[in-house]
Amino acid sequence: MGVRAILADPRGYWTGLTRAEQGVTAFIVAFAALLLFGLFTGGLSPTYFLFLVGLAGMYALMSLGLNVQWGYTGLINFSVAAFFGIGAYGAALMSGSTSPIAGGFNPMYGLVVALVAAAVLAVVAAPTALALFAATAFVGLGQSLYPIARITILAKIYPERIGSALGVTMATGDLGQTVLPPIAGAIAVALVWQAGLAFMAPLLVVAAVALWVLLPRPTRTDDAASDDGSPVETARAVLAELGQSNVLFFAFILFLYILVWQAFTGLYPTYLVEEKELSSATASLLFSLFFAVGVVVKPVAGATYDRIGIRGSLVAVLSGPVVGFALLPLVEGVPALATVTALVSTMLGSGAITQSYFSDAFSESVRGTGLGAVRTTAATLGAAGPVVFGVIADSGYFDEGYWLLAGTLAVVVLLTLVVAD
Numbered sequence: 001m002g003v004r005a006i007l008a009d010p011r012g013y014w015t016g017l018t019r020a021e022q023g024v025t026a027f028i029v030a031f032a033a034l035l036l037f038g039l040f041t042g043g044l045s046p047t048y049f050l051f052l053v054g055l056a057g058m059y060a061l062m063s064l065g066l067n068v069q070w071g072y073t074g075l076i077n078f079s080v081a082a083f084f085g086i087g088a089y090g091a092a093l094m095s096g097s098t099s100p101i102a103g104g105f106n107p108m109y110g111l112v113v114a115l116v117a118a119a120v121l122a123v124v125a126a127p128t129a130l131a132l133f134a135a136t137a138f139v140g141l142g143q144s145l146y147p148i149a150r151i152t153i154l155a156k157i158y159p160e161r162i163g164s165a166l167g168v169t170m171a172t173g174d175l176g177q178t179v180l181p182p183i184a185g186a187i188a189v190a191l192v193w194q195a196g197l198a199f200m201a202p203l204l205v206v207a208a209v210a211l212w213v214l215l216p217r218p219t220r221t222d223d224a225a226s227d228d229g230s231p232v233e234t235a236r237a238v239l240a241e242l243g244q245s246n247v248l249f250f251a252f253i254l255f256l257y258i259l260v261w262q263a264f265t266g267l268y269p270t271y272l273v274e275e276k277e278l279s280s281a282t283a284s285l286l287f288s289l290f291f292a293v294g295v296v297v298k299p300v301a302g303a304t305y306d307r308i309g310i311r312g313s314l315v316a317v318l319s320g321p322v323v324g325f326a327l328l329p330l331v332e333g334v335p336a337l338a339t340v341t342a343l344v345s346t347m348l349g350s351g352a353i354t355q356s357y358f359s360d361a362f363s364e365s366v367r368g369t370g371l372g373a374v375r376t377t378a379a380t381l382g383a384a385g386p387v388v389f390g391v392i393a394d395s396g397y398f399d400e401g402y403w404l405l406a407g408t409l410a411v412v413v414l415l416t417l418v419v420a421d
Contacts, residue, residue: 152368155359160306162359163313167302167352174294174348181288247361249415250310251374254354256412258382260321260405261347265290266386267393272337275398282334286341293341294348301349302356310357314416317353318409320346325406329399347409 006013017025035052038044044052150169151162158165180200187195268290272283297317304313324343331340355371362370392401 151355151359151371155364155367163302163305163352163356164299165302166356166359167299167305167349170302170352171295171298174291174298177291178288178295247358247374250354250357250361251378253314253350253412253416254358254374255378255381256408257318257347257350257354258378259385260408261385262382263385263389263401263405264325264344267389271393271398271402276332276337278334278337286334286337289338289341290345291348293345297346297349298352302352305353305356310353311416313353314350315413317346317349318413318416320344322406322409322413325402325409328402 014022014025035044035049039046039049151166154165154169155162184197184199187199265287269280269283269287272278272286273280278286301313301317304316320343324340328337328340328344331337355375358371358374359367389401389405392398392404
């Protein structure tokens with residue numbers, strides 16, 4: 001029975017319940033009324049009231065999951081308790097004042113760690129594709145926090161060489177995307193597909209421990225300095241700085257780059273197999289070449305930004321993809337396709353350039369918030385790239401789609417040439 005039906009006939013709903021259900025419902029309503037009475041009369045502090053509500057809601061969700069699986073489906077499944085425990089321990093180890101690992105962090109950090117830890121386990125243990133996709137979304141939540149922290153830290157350590165520093169760190173990501181997928185594939189083929197993901201979990205733990213040991217903990221002075229304004233004041237400051245100089249323009253450039261990058265990477269192997277009639281192994285090799293070239297391009301692009309600024313460096317890395325996308329439908333054979341792939345891969349350097357620019361453009365007080373706002377907006381809108389490009393491909397215009405990408409980047413290059421540095 002839906003909520004609307006219950007509100008329309010509450011008496012009928014109540015008489016339709018069993019004696020046990022009526023007792024449980026009455027107890028819950030009475031307990032909620034008692035809590036509200038204590039809150040409004042001053043017997044309970046608002047903080048303790050929220051703690052009790054959160055605790056009750058947490059156990060209610062867990063019991064609901066157990067009831068659905070054990071009572072409705074008749075399946076004995078202890079994974080609910082396992083995920084509950086992982087989330088609880090993850091949050092406690094991050095935010096608890098007596099934690100032996102970290103401790104003392106804002107509870108929101110504990111919430112994120114709990115979600116990501118549970119999501120990593122869910123990815124490994126996912127029984128269906130839908131569960132895998134849902135768990136992957138939560139893993140992406142944790143990954144999305146890393147670039148902002150990385151950029152803000154590097155901006156403080158290398159204020160005069162942010163482009164070079166960011167280019168090198170971003171290149172390591174391409175190195176991982178080049179080396180780790182074949183390893184994961186080999187493990188998945190030899191064992192099960194979950195093992196191809198699970199082997200990364202110990203590496204992530206080692207990386208987390210290394211970061212905790214090597215990075216200095218923030219002092220109370222740092223915490224106070226980073227909390228010198230309300231969220232509303234911070235948002236106003238970010239909006240004010242977005243209106244300065246060419247920040248919005250280059251935010252639009254970042255969006256177009258992510259749009260084109262996701263459109264290309266999402267369907268390039270499929271294009272090579274279906275349109276160029278290459279084997280899956282050869283297509284995978286060319287796709288890996290795209291990221292392998294990025295290992296070299298990103299440090300060079302970042303260093304170029306440090307030397308000549310954003311205009312010249314951005315034009316340099318985006319000119320190659322214009323030519324590459326225009327030639328891609330016209331060339332045949334692995335050597336020619338490898339050359340075109342290398343040309344297109346120079347666009348990977350634009351991420352190091354634009355993000356270095358944003359690090360310089362925002363003041364230190366709002367750098368993290370500003371970078372987060374720009375990246376989140378650009379990445380969210382840019383995620384439409386594979387969808388739009390897929391529709392074009394399914395309509396029989398796969399080749400023409402790459403000419404559209406070439407034209408889009410050509411417009412970006414022309415706009416960049418006329419904007420002030």
